[in-house]
Amino acid sequence: MSITPRNEDFAAWYQDVVLQGDMAEPAEVVKGCMVIRPNGYAVWERLQADLDRRFKETGHKNVYFPMFIPESFLRKEAEHVEGFSPELAVVTIAGGKKLEEPYVVRPTSETIIGHFFAKWIQSYRDLPLLYNQWANVVRWELRTRMFLRTSEFLWQEGHTAHASEEEAREEAVRMLHVYGDVAEQVMAMPVIRGVKTRAEKFAGAARSFCIEAMMQNGLALQAGTSHELGQNFGKAFNVQYQSKEGKLEYVWQTSWGVSTRLIGGLIMTHSDDKGLVLPPKLAPVKAAIVPIYRKDTDKGTVLETASRIAGDLRGAGMEVEVDAREEHSPGHKFFYWERLGVPLTIELGPRDIAAGQCVVKRRDLGTKEPMGLEGIGARLAEGLERMQGELLEAARGRLRANTVEAETLEEVKEILTPATAEKGGGKFVMAYIKDDPECDAKVKEFRASVRCIPVGDDPLGREGEGRCVVTGETVGKRSVIAKAY
């Protein structure tokens, strides 16, 4: 079995390691759904915790809305329903009776939240409303891709309402950067923060921001989105407030989300042929201690020392496993923890104990080094921080190495087309395209798409002077064109 996360075959192993993406018998299980196993869920929980903390720091509160939405709600926003209609799962029978009005299983919650916002918002004093929901959503895609596009997925969706367009835009941009920061600082996955073109933006949004990451095979992955909804949903659901001046105004809304797709992105950013590689900040287990002993006389000392080291590491804030299983050899255990992506493996045998040390192996580099036991907890905690940074830098290096610049669409085509031949190959092209409303349609011809027009600091450290078409306006930035998932 090929275990190569750099190409399409990667699914073959990660479904065993992290999550079972089993497309089981359709009679039993929905096609393209996902089953998240404990190892995968533990990673998701850590991501959730980090995101949740940041949301609360920016004043957002968690809420929950129904998963069944009256079909008529979706029809209220024309562009929104048009964008989602083909991928809706609809409940037509319930309680043994045909329903008068079908319910759709939420593909996202703008509509039902808009409905409630209209009831809850009367005055400018009610604003802003900063809500977030952790939920599952369903999108009946024509084609599913394990992790990256499952028919049901877990996510968080933020929904906010504001009294002014500027404030809503600030919110959308703020959340874009929250996502960018989490991707980079927590997942060690470098991203390009940008704005979507009109063709690529969320159905119903005035403007969509996104973070785009590059996988090891060079394909782009949209890893998170933040939308300025304008007054589109406000008008569709009659979400009005009375301003200080006593006038009735429609609210300005935003929505933003990241999903379990991030786990797919995480895997495809760092993992190698040996299995998962987890950045320390997301690893449920930071270090696995493998005790080695040949004779029963050694066993006691080795295990005792192992648990003392474990205690030291735990004292330094690290989750540690001592793998004292009798039925497996040390070699087996090394491979086991390596496959699960545990950042550090600690080998401890009689020889080490005699020398007052242990041997520490780093998952990402494969390097082994002896380390004295004195104060090892603090030193390894530092080491993990270093590893976190180095993973990000390594990924940044790959992003840079696979990014090229172009001036015209012809050039873009030349760069991307040879990669078409190599299956799964891809590149980011930073293009300075002249004002061209047909840009999206043209790049589609060579199976690429305009991922975004970068905003803020240039991810490659260069100021862009190119042009691209965004929602009908010319923006003084270059665009990122790539083949994508």
Next chain:
RNA sequence: CGGGCCGUGGCGCAGCCUGGCUAGCGCGCUUGCUUGGGGUGCAAGAGGUCGCGAGUUCAAAUCUCGCCGGCCCGACCA
């Protein structure tokens, strides 16, 4: 819905072209002993409507037809 590939114990596959005895192999699993610095070794064992249906034949996992399902590449999309 178009193009390509595939369906054989839990997982991965061989066998099919050229029909033939009791359908094999690796991993995993169970039991026992053994072993331990990178997947220990040995022994015994459990586990199968060969995707479904029809046809050809003395005989079908193998050939023919139909159906179902899956994967990959497109269209759609987080």
